[in-house]
Amino acid sequence: MAIKYTAKVIEHFKSPHNIGVIENADACATEGSPACGDEITVYLKIDKATDRIEDVKFQSYGCASNIATGSIITDLAKGKTIDEAEAITWKQAADELGGLPPVKMHCSVLAVDGLRSAIRKYKKEVKGIDYDSTLDVKTVTEELKHVLWPPVGVDIITLKMVKYIGIDQGAVSVEVSIGSDDKFLDPTIDEIVEHVSKIKGVKSVSVENV
């Protein structure tokens, strides 16, 4: 099957909106990692009186869809209040681009994660709203909703691929059910580890395929 980017993805990849750095940004956050193949940094300039995003910029280490999703979420966020921007979903971002191939949906998740991280940093540092959640099964489950199963672009919780989440003094163990020779097994396990490791209080993550 031919996997193609939409014309809108190509347009945003070719001429990304809001690319660059905001000096003296009110908040800035990086999500992803070069080892995983993509990373995004989002910078925010916020009107403190109205909590409205005056300016937003991003930088990207990643593929065409990473750059395009960075471009679209910054477009979507600009001019919105921080609460409105925080509510933008990765599905919305992908839809704005006319869709993404399922295998590339995780780029949209990463872009939205970058934006939300920057907003939450601002909320914590400037507004004193603490987003540090406790390490429990619910928090891990919520985080695993950001891990998509590449063939269909749907998260592994919705697909009921996560069979068990255990937490013992900061050590998180996750059991998933994926075919042992499935080509997406290794990248999915890597992504689970990357996401769960971000949760405050996590000391180690082990993933077992059952």
Place this chain on the structure above:
Amino acid sequence: MIYLDNFRSTMVAPEVWEAMRTAAIDKYAVPAAFTQCGTGAAELIERAQNRVAAAIGASQNEVVFTGSGTEAINIALLGSAQAQVIDKPDIVTSEIEYPATLAVYRALEKEGYKAHYVKVDGEGKYDLDQLSSVLNEHTAMVSLMGVNHMIGTIEPLAEAGAIIAEASQRVGRRIPYHVDFASALQTQRLNVDAVKADLVSFSSNKIHGPKGVGALYVRKGTKIHPITFGSESYSPLVPGTPNTMGIAGFDKAVELLYATFDQDVEHMRSLMNRLAAGIRERIPHILLNGPDGVGRAASHLCYSFLFIEGEAIMMFLDMDEIVVDTGSACAAATLKPNYILMAIGRNHEQAHGSIRFTLSRYNTEADVDTALAKLVAIVERLRAQSTIRPPAQ
């Protein structure tokens, strides 16, 4: 379009297309004995067998045509495995083989074969000491390749062949040695006796022939079973009606390949040196993947451009109608970084930034210069917008 992805597939040469057209119109009968049209088609296939056989120092009846290079590999490896009766059989290959070889080995592992994957050095060259150490009375076969498709390494086939021959003597039976020569055919000459190969697979579409045709050399006396079954009138090993039109195209492609082989290889080497020199001179923070100079195929170049990602480079070049390939996980159907780059010691980030340029005899200096100019601008642009930066000088 500037096409620099010739290790994936090549343009069909105009002369090849003409030979295929003629065969389709004039030689459409099934090869057979006695009748004019049947023998006409049979002679066409024999001519092609002779052409391939003469090029590699073999006999006409040691060459069969297959439906692809992948099919040739499958017949060689599965057919060879099935033909042998060995207690607790071992099978040997390397960790950087073509996906078809690795897929067959994994399938055989599931059937109980024990597979050894020979390691490679930082330039992708086989560890021959390790190869030697794993060969024993349980070894059912060895499969190696002439040129690595991702990093261009010319592998020491003859040295490996000598090691396998020595081990065969030691164990008192011939250990079949399969060589995947698909990626090597464009730039390397082969003599099956010098390399001591028993089975060699080829692909037509890597040398300006059509897709859907491959060839397999089977040394006389090699034990091999068919893996598909049907009419054996053409070949018991590849049953069914042969692809006469495709074989005619492959035949013409081989004829053209050797008509100007040495000058074409020199032409491609000179272009590749020009491209490599331009990249080294104009783009900082790069890593060459595979050997430098004569250790790599003349038409092959693979660089990692650090701090940026390969699919983005490839897509930008594609928008300028320049076609290359990348080993980035982002461009892979599996989302994994290229296994060959990882095997030579690259980390994920270095693999993500890799771009492979593979030339053909049809490329020109202008192609290379245009591609280089675009590449320089693309790398600068992507680096300017990347989250990661070169360390401060």
